[in-house]
Amino acid sequence: MHVIDALSAVLPPTRIVRDPDVLAAYSRDQAAWAPRGAAVALVRPEDAEQVRKVVAVCAERGVPIVPRGAGTGLSGGANAVDGCVLLAMDGMDRILEIDPDEQLAVVQPGVVNDRLRAEAAGHGLWYPPDPASSPWSTIGGNVATNAGGVCCVKYGVTRDYVLGLQAVTGTGDLVRLGRRTRKGVAGYDLAGLFVGSEGTLGVITEITVRLLRLPEGAPTTIVGAFDSLVAAGRAVAAVGAAGITPSALELVDRYCLRAVDDWKNMGLADLGDVLLLGRVDDGDERAAAAMLECFDRAGAAWSTRSTDAEEAEALFSARRLAYPALERLGPVLTEDVCVPRGLVPEMLARIEKHARAHDVHIANIAHAGDGNLHPLIVVPAGDDEARARAQLAFEEILDDAIALGGTVTGEHGVGLLKKRGMHAEVGEDVLALHRAIKSALDPAGIFNPGKII
Amino acid sequence: MHVIDALSAVLPPTRIVRDPDVLAAYSRDQAAWAPRGAAVALVRPEDAEQVRKVVAVCAERGVPIVPRGAGTGLSGGANAVDGCVLLAMDGMDRILEIDPDEQLAVVQPGVVNDRLRAEAAGHGLWYPPDPASSPWSTIGGNVATNAGGVCCVKYGVTRDYVLGLQAVTGTGDLVRLGRRTRKGVAGYDLAGLFVGSEGTLGVITEITVRLLRLPEGAPTTIVGAFDSLVAAGRAVAAVGAAGITPSALELVDRYCLRAVDDWKNMGLADLGDVLLLGRVDDGDERAAAAMLECFDRAGAAWSTRSTDAEEAEALFSARRLAYPALERLGPVLTEDVCVPRGLVPEMLARIEKHARAHDVHIANIAHAGDGNLHPLIVVPAGDDEARARAQLAFEEILDDAIALGGTVTGEHGVGLLKKRGMHAEVGEDVLALHRAIKSALDPAGIFNPGKII
Structure with a gap:
């Protein structure tokens, strides 16, 4: 029996979608640069028992299953592979x-x-x-x-x-x-x-x-503006070395601030070239003062603290809006490297060097307090040469993160975009352990094949 | 080549011990009730490269390796199996x-x-x-x-x-x-x-x-004395339901207090039948007051708070000394069940019931705030009938923990003592996943065979 017939035998008809436009829309996540294959069907299970039946049908036939949530991933992890059944879990x-x-x-x-x-x-x-x-x-x-x-x-x-x-x-x-x-x-x-x-x-x-x-009391927000990425990076390293535990420490650079301004007209770019947005929980006054001092000593153009929730929310929403704002300018190739936080200034300097060397725009947002950087490589839509240069820069940034004792992915996952980088990071022996575990738990090899390993 | 000869070929002679008394001493952990086999040698590697060589020698011959640290485990996880090489890591x-x-x-x-x-x-x-x-x-x-x-x-x-x-x-x-x-x-x-x-x-x-x-400032200790285990359990559930996050919430019962008194003459048993020892970090005054209130509402005979470090240390050291103090009275069969913290009073009541039903002494210490209880079944040395009754009580307590949505082991591990219980807890399908992973990473089956699965 063909896989579609077999699925139809175990699922209500409304749970199986074959419309090519819908399939195309569900065949990718937000990683605009990752390749995607063609699915044979989209299945929307209502309960675990239906999932079990779908897996049984696919396992028997060796048909790949690509599970997906909302498709907001940034590494191509939810992208369709040829001949797969897309398993959309949004109905559960x-x-x-x-x-x-x-x-x-x-x-x-x-x-x-x-x-x-x-x-x-x-x-x-x-x-x-x-x-x-x-x-x-x-x-x-x-x-x-x-x-x-x-x-x-x-x-x-x-x-x-x-x-x-x-x-x-x-x-x-x-x-x-x-x-x-x-x-x-x-x-x-x-x-x-x-x-x-x-x-x-x-x-x-x-x-x-x-x-x-739920935390009680309002957090304090500490903002610092810096003239350069590296100076902001030095402030991040200083916060770490001072033993401060902020509840947030985010970095947003000029590219991102301008992109958000162009979209939402928030006037952020006037604040400075690079912003650090720190937050400490209510009552942690000493940490707030210490963070401000770290910002100033690292050469902040200006710095301030505030307990105004509205003001803080505006700044942090700029951080959240940076990615969609940049997407408006062209396809974004998203990095997710994480390095020891003392090496954040060095990693930021290397990212700038790669941008110059490959003549590409690299915007930066970062969960800086974790050393988790998101250089965002933006190229004009349709410019294939810029795209090729961007891809070179992407891989070199991954290699630099590894060279600094870091990882190619802090939180986005390997998916398709970071397979080469992850394999370089962990090495052949550890990759073999991954394959052994994958085979042990998925002997038919049907679950999201070609991702990670 | 015999395994000993092969080991001698790759290790300095001082790193291989065959003295039967030493082997016997290193063939068990602190789980007095768990069976142990006879090792062929004890190996004390100096570095990772020596470990690699030992594993290679043993893998080639299918000789089991039982790694061990200080042997303070309470489930028999480090106990020798027949024909094994004991790999003592204390030299690294x-x-x-x-x-x-x-x-x-x-x-x-x-x-x-x-x-x-x-x-x-x-x-x-x-x-x-x-x-x-x-x-x-x-x-x-x-x-x-x-x-x-x-x-x-x-x-x-x-x-x-x-x-x-x-x-x-x-x-x-x-x-x-x-x-x-x-x-x-x-x-x-x-x-x-x-x-x-x-x-x-x-x-x-x-x-x-x-x-x-390192936390700054001295924590506050909150002590409550209760007339019964179940009343103390109610206080624990109340602390959880009040949303208080203590940095410690320990329970010590009369058996343990008396055993510590008999050994260290600390006068603890005068404090009450069951003690709860709570701690909140410096500055968390509201939590300290709320915990005291929970203790009182649950019917504490008395309760108090203190920032006296010496006083607090004495009480918490009584908690730490409880286990060795009980060991002085006879072989101890150590439980490690963990239940939803709202069910701590119910679990404590069931433990008391099993003690009565099987006519055994069960002392209780607990990381009560986590719902992690350590009923300690003590029998007189050499009393085989009491031992058999204790083993029945042990297994029934495991089954009760599972029935209450808990686990047979919160922190001690499965080892040998909790294999039946763990298998009952996770079920055959999940056990099969364990076996698949074990086979994938240890194809020769040499690492601590017979433990967990």
Whole structure:
């Protein structure tokens, strides 16, 4: 039986989409530069049992399955491969439980990040992971990529909040991994292994996350304007060396500020060439003063602190809007390198060098406090020569991150764009361990083949 | 060539021990009740290259390797299996690096926990994981079991601090897993998979851990005395439901207080039947007051708060001394169940019921704030009938933890003692995933066979 007929035998007809326009729209994520194949169908399961059936149908026939959330990924991890079934999890979008006493939530993978955060806030609780895509991206996608965000510098990444998962494995079993309790070491950390595996080990059908109490009081925002990327980088290294733990430390450069201004008319570019946006939690007055001093000593053109929530929100929204603002100017090739934070100035200097050497525009936003930099290489649409130069710069930046003891991807994942870089980073022996685990959990090789490894 | 001859060909003679008394001493951990086999040799490598050679020799011959740190484990995870080579990592005990700017340390596996903590403190830094065994247990052993401790309720467990590992795998390769940077998603979380794998996937030869800044100011200690375990359990559930995040919340019962008194003459048993020892970080006055209120509402016989460091240290040292104090009374069968913290009173009630039903003494210490309970079943030495009754109670307590949505092991690991319980907890499908991963990374099946799975 053909895979479509077999899917039709186990799913309601409304759950299978074959319209070529819809398939094309669902065949890629936000990584404009990553290649994509042609899917045979898009399937929208309503529950875990339907997922199980789809996996069984595909496993029997060796048909690839590409799971996807909202498609906000930046590495091509959700891009279609030829002949695949796209498994869109956006229909499984129920918040199944919020338990204030145990401080946890159980959600389906299609729940949008901001929706979980809003729902948790209604109970006085907080789900910290806050990727810039939080208004659109799903918890399932966040888990698949181990998404980060602005909060990570103090509060950690998605993996730090995942207690347990329900997933369909390569053997077609629907299994529960991990736990509901606050601690647990009964066997291997299989839930943790699934986090960040980018859909290559199975399909996640339910997620249990740990929640924190919603912070009380307003945070203090510390802003510094710098004349150069490297000076801002020095301030970041100084904050680290001073042992300050901010709850955010973001960098936005002139390119990004101008792009946001052109779009939203916010007047940001007047503030300076490079902005650092720091935040400390309520009550941490000493950290706020120390951060301001680090900014000033590193040569800030000006610096200020504020507890005005509206002002702070405007600055941080500029940070969030930077990526879509740049996308308006042309295809964006997004880097996600992470280096030891003391080497942030050196890495920023190298990025500028690559921009000059390859004659490409590189804008910079960064979760600077983590050493997680997002150089964004923008080329005019249709300029194939600039595109080729950009690709060279992209790979050289990856190699520099590795050379500085860093990683090619801090939070976006490997997907398709960073396969060469990741393989260079981990080496052949560790790649072999990846292949062994992939084969062990996905013997038919159907889950998102060609991604990561 | 016999395994001993082969080992002699690749190691200095002083690194191979065959003395039967030494072998016997190194053939077990602190789980007095777990079975142990007879090792053919004890090997004490000086460096990773020697570990690699030992693994190669053993893999070629199918000889089991049982890695061990200080042998303070409580589940039999480090116990010898027949014909094995014991790989004692205590000779690889160098702190290779402490980087205050990046807030990380690189250590060999044999470094004792308290030594790392002291060394880090010299740089104003803090390695939080603090198992009660911290004066003796090694970081390698802590990583192998994903050790917890008193701090976990606020600061998490060992896994939360491991950034990267160097390990020798089943293919005999010496590999680096994980990273040095604060974030990183380049491939599967193999470092995280090794944490808590109890020596069954490879031999850890180096560990990179994240450090925090040493907390400033003295914590406040909140003590409550209760007439019953269940009343103390109600106070624990109330602290959770009130959204308080203590930096410690420990329970010690009358049995333990008396045992410590008998040994150290501290006069603790006069304080009450069951003590809760809470701690909040400096400056968290509201939490201290709220916790005191929770204790009182749950029916505390008395309660008090203190910032006297000496007083607090005396109480928490009673908590740490409870286990060795009980060991003086007879063989101790140690539980490590973890349940949702709202169900702590119910679990404590069930433990008391099992003690009565099986006519055994069960003492209780607990990381109560995490729902992680350590019922300690003590029987008179040589009383085989009591021992049989204790074993029944042990298994029934595991089943009750599972029935309450908990786990059979919160922080001690599965080892030998909790294999049946763990298999009941995770089920056959998830056990099959464990076996698949074990086979993928340890194809010859030489690493600590018969543990966990």
